[in-house]
Amino acid sequence: MAYGIGEVAARTGLSVHALRFYEREGLFVGPIVRDSGGRRVYSDDDIGWVELCARLRETGMPLEVIRKYADLVRDGVGNEPERLALLREHQERIESQMRALSVGLSMISYKVRVYEKRLAEGTAAALWSSPATSASDD
C-alpha cells in the first residue's frame, strides 16, 4: 500500500513537519519514493520504520543515535553486532529511566497519601487550631 505524508502523520502521531524534518536529518534508511508531482509516497515498510523511530524517540533516543542506527541498517548486512550493541545500550538507558521514574513515582505517591490524610483529618481538625506548619510541609 501507498500513503501520503498526511496519512502517515495521522497514523503515526508525528506531524508532517516532523516527518519531513526526520527525512532531512537522514533518519530514513532509503529515499522516500516520490510521485510524478514530487510528493512523498510512503510504503508499509516506511510506516513500520517511522513507527520504530517514534518508539525510539518516545523512549528518549536522540535523533543522532537513530540516525546512526539508520546508517547501519542502510549499510546492509555485516554490522549486526554494532546494531545489537546500540540497541542493548538503549535498552539499558530505558531500564534506568524506568527506575528513575519509579523512584519519583513512589516519592510522589507518598506525598499524595500525606495530603489525602491531611485533608481527611483537616476537614475535622479545622475545629481545633492548626498545628505549627513545619518548613518541610510541602
Added chain:
Amino acid sequence: MAYGIGEVAARTGLSVHALRFYEREGLFVGPIVRDSGGRRVYSDDDIGWVELCARLRETGMPLEVIRKYADLVRDGVGNEPERLALLREHQERIESQMRALSVGLSMISYKVRVYEKRLAEGTAAALWSSPATSASDD
C-alpha cells in the same frame, strides 16, 4: 546544618548554575539565606526541597509546574486540594510515561532477540548464501 552552593550541588547532582537558575525562576518556597558576604546558605530543609525538585524534573515535570507547586506551598495552608490535584496529575503522567517506556522496551527487546538469533545462526549459516534481505530487516 548549613551548606554552601557547591556542597548542595555535589549532594543533589544539580550544577551550581542550575541551582541559581532555579532560584531565579522562583522554584524555591522561601528566599535562600545569605551569609555576610552575600553567599547562599542552604539548610537541610532547603536541600530536601532541592531534592524534591530534582525528582520532579527527572520525572518530566516542567519548571513551570514546579514553580506553580512552590507558589502553592509558599501561599501556605488552605490550598492543599490544589497541591494534591497537581501531584495526582503528575502521578498519572509518570504512569503513562512508564507505559510508553515499557512498550518501547519490549519492542527493542524483541529486536535484540532477533539480532542475537541472527548472529548465532549467521556465524554458522555464513557458509550458505545469505537469504534475500527484506526491507523490514532493521
Added chain:
DNA sequence: ATAGGACTTAGAGCGGGCTCTAGCTCAAGC
C-alpha cells in the same frame, strides 16, 4: 600581601527537537 578558589550578578549563548513561514506547484472537484 598575595595568590587561589569559591562565590556573586546579569545576561548571553547553546543544543535538541521540532514548528512555522513564504512562496510555490500540483491534482481534483464544481
Added chain:
DNA sequence: GCTTGAGCTAGAGCCCGCTCTAAGTCCTAT
C-alpha cells in the same frame, strides 16, 4: 477554468532547560 487543499522547499523561529561568560567580591592559606 477556477478554487481548494494537500504537498513541496529552504530556511527562520521558538521553547525549554540549562550552561557559560564577564567582571567582580570575599575568605583562606602561605
